[in-house]
Amino acid sequence: MGDMEVTVKEEARAEIKIWNYVLGYAKIAVVKCAIELGIADTIENYGSPMPLSELATALQCEPLRLHRIMRFMVHDRIFKQEHINHHTVGFSSTPLSRLLIKRGEKSMAALILFVSSPTWLAPWHSLSARVLETGNNISPFEVANGKDLWSYAEVNPDFRELFNNAMGCDARLTVQATIEGCPEVFDGVESLVDVGGGNGTALSLLVKAFPWIRGINFDLPHVVAVSAKSDSIENVGGDMFMSIPNADAAFFMWVLHDWDDEECIKILKKCREAIPEDKGKVIIVEAVLEEDKECDELGAVGLMLDMTMMAITNKGKERTLKEWSYVLRQSGFTRFNVKPIRAVQSVIEAYP
Numbered sequence: 212m213g214d215m216e217v218t219v220k221e222e223a224r225a226e227i228k229i230w231n232y233v234l235g236y237a238k239i240a241v242v243k244c245a246i247e248l249g250i251a252d253t254i255e256n257y258g259s260p261m262p263l264s265e266l267a268t269a270l271q272c273e274p275l276r277l278h279r280i281m282r283f284m285v286h287d288r289i290f291k292q293e294h295i296n297h298h299t300v301g302f303s304s305t306p307l308s309r310l311l312i313k314r315g316e317k318s319m320a321a322l323i324l325f326v327s328s329p330t331w332l333a334p335w336h337s338l339s340a341r342v343l344e345t346g347n348n349i350s351p352f353e354v355a356n357g358k359d360l361w362s363y364a365e366v367n368p369d370f371r372e373l374f375n376n377a378m379g380c381d382a383r384l385t386v387q388a389t390i391e392g393c394p395e396v397f398d399g400v401e402s403l404v405d406v407g408g409g410n411g412t413a414l415s416l417l418v419k420a421f422p423w424i425r426g427i428n429f430d431l432p433h434v435v436a437v438s439a440k441s442d443s444i445e446n447v448g449g450d451m452f453m454s455i456p457n458a459d460a461a462f463f464m465w466v467l468h469d470w471d472d473e474e475c476i477k478i479l480k481k482c483r484e485a486i487p488e489d490k491g492k493v494i495i496v497e498a499v500l501e502e503d504k505e506c507d508e509l510g511a512v513g514l515m516l517d518m519t520m521m522a523i524t525n526k527g528k529e530r531t532l533k534e535w536s537y538v539l540r541q542s543g544f545t546r547f548n549v550k551p552i553r554a555v556q557s558v559i560e561a562y563p
């Protein structure tokens with residue numbers, strides 16, 4: 212292929228790519244619309260390819276507008292379109308559409324409703340200001356919403372519910388993957404403190420799968436005040452920078468990425484004080500970024516997560532294996548192993 216031909220192809224690709232940036236917001240808007248209308252739920256419950264007319268009647272939608280939404284989603288392979296007879300086509304579920312069912316076993320709906328909320332989207336407008344400034348003083352989330360994420364959630368119950376539901380929906384899938392992918396991590400663990408455990412979803416699944424574990428759900432006082440109560444789990448309110456309740460092992464899921472290295476080291480040193488010297492350990496469920504290189508689609512998801520940390524938190528970031536190793540060693544954890552369990556998440560098991 213001549214140089215000229217390569218340039219023409221690259222330019223054509225660039226033009227398509229730029230239009231994807233110009234209109235990329237449409238994808239999340241359509242998926243949000245589909246969740247709010249309950250499209251995936253209705254098509255799944257129908258049980259066979261569902262004609263547009265029946266879908267429109269069931270959802271009480273204007274058929275021509277619904278048709279345009281469905282055309283978009285069929286094109287994006289969220290639903291399949293199949294012939295029912297010579298004249299009629301119907302829509303069927305796919306593994307992707309099942310992730311949008313509101314109460315589905317593998318639902319990601321709450322997470323999508325959360326990240327598409329105006330409060331979560333607003334900070335992205337000041338990402339460039341964030342890159343220009345040198346300090347770590349105020350996050351784009353705070354610039355846009357007047358408070359940092361945790362303080363905002365404390366005084367805005369609707370946002371807090373959206374946030375907790377989103378975390379809970381991800382926790383169900385990630386914990387299931389952890390239980391299936393590396394159950395041996397919980398062998399011999401008699402007590403487990405979930406640090407930043409939120410509404411307790413993760414811990415309740417862990418104690419159900421490993422009934423010998425006594426669980427402590429530890430989070431900020433206003434969070435545990437509304438966490439689920441159960442016989443095998445004690446809810447404890449506090450600040451992980453001050454002290455962490457004693458247990459055989461400390462569990463962190465999507466917590467340490469909210470903080471910079473110095474803060475993570477402070478938290479992990481508090482963990483060292485909370486766990487036994489001999490058999491204690493920490494179990495961290497987080498993304499492990501690929502080292503600097505051209506990454507695939509999965510690696511790109513990790514980088515999007517890293518951008519999210521920059522837009523939302525004060526100092527948070529995603530880490531490569533080298534960066535995790537630094538944070539762990541500085542906190543007194545000298546041995547560790549890593550196991551990927553699900554799309555972007557890995558389990559890091561670390562010992563003093």
Ligand SMILES: C[S@@+](CC[C@H](N)C(=O)[O-])C[C@H]1O[C@@H](n2cnc3c(N)ncnc32)[C@H](O)[C@@H]1O
Nearest residue numbers: 378382407408409430431434449450451464465
């Ligand atoms: C991203 S959420 C993760 C929740 C849960 N681990 C999950 O994955 O579903 C981070 C959690 O850290 C908690 N948190 C923030 N600052 C904290 C602190 N100083 N002490 C204890 N928990 C804190 C938040 O309230 C929140 O529940």
